[in-house]
Amino acid sequence: MEFAGFDRPRPSGGTLTATALKILVAGGFGVGKTTMVGTISEIRPLHTEELLSDRGVGVDDVSGVERKVATTVALDFGRITIRQDLWLYLFGTPGQDRFWFMWDELALGALGAVVLADTRRLADCFPAVDYFEQLKLPFVVAVNCFDGARRHDPGKVRRAVGLDETTPVIMCDARNRSSVKEVLTMLVTHAMEVR
Ligand SMILES: Nc1nc2c(ncn2[C@@H]2O[C@H](COP(=O)(O)OP(=O)(O)O)[C@@H](O)[C@H]2O)c(=O)[nH]1
Ligand SMILES: [Mg+2]
Structure with a gap:
């Protein structure tokens, strides 16, 4: 469960075991992963966004997200402190098929x-759902309520x-x-x- 556990000195002496929990944010292209990490992170989130280049045309499926000009090529990273000794680290997974590796x-x-x-594009989340089911990694499905999307x-x-x-x-x-x-x-x- 812990992906990093380490001891750091307490001001009063002694040690405190600090725990960092790693959480992934997945889903289709343009669904709001970068936005979600940026909304909650207390550190300036690390984005690796690149302007969609001509090279991506015909490779990245941008139908329905034509207004989106930047795409996360590697990953988004953010951190939240829950307690003095407990952090959540958020990793936004790259949305495009060519980054599955x-x-x-x-x-x-x-x-x-x-x-x-x-x-509006529900099928875009199927690959992520299949992946986490296969991996037996617990997940929740969060429906990002875009304007103009029908409420379900x-x-x-x-x-x-x-x-x-149970999910x-x-x-x-x-x-x-x-x-x-x-x-x-x-x-x-x-x-x-x-x-
Ligand atoms: N209306 C609305 N727009 C959103 C919401 N979340 C993200 N967006 C917009 O949708 C676009 C794609 O979001 P982004 O976080 O880059 O998607 P990603 O590809 O999954 O990282 C951006 O222009 C966001 O501002 C939301 O909850 N509501
Ligand atoms: Mg992104």
Whole structure:
């Protein structure tokens, strides 16, 4: 469960075991992964965004996300302090098919994952769902409520994605801090229950 545990000196002497939990943020291209990491991170999130270049044309499927001009080529990274000795590290997974090779490495030691979904392009989250199911990594599906997207109730999304009864589905707004917090709390709670 811990991907890093180390001791650091306390001001009062003695040591404190610090724990960092690793969480992945996955989902299709343009679904809000970079936004979610940026909303909640207390450090300036590390983005590795590149302007979509001509080279990506015909390779990256941008239908429905034409306005998106930057894409995360490697990963987003953010950190949240839960307690003095407990951090969450968030890793946004690269959305495009040609970066799949990075996933196994990213998933190593992860506590769980958030799969972001957009009801207008729900199928885009299937590869991530399949991947985490196969890996038996606990995950929650967070439906990012874009303007203009039809509202779906969690039950409908659950059926459409083919999730089992135990996998939580939650509506969220990746731009809203308390909403993202709620998603992460749900994931950590779910992951603890599964383990
Ligand atoms: N309306 C709305 N727009 C969002 C939301 N989350 C992200 N966006 C926008 O959708 C676009 C794609 O988001 P981004 O985080 O880059 O997607 P990524 O490819 O999954 O990292 C950006 O222009 C965001 O500003 C949301 O909850 N609501
Ligand atoms: Mg991104």
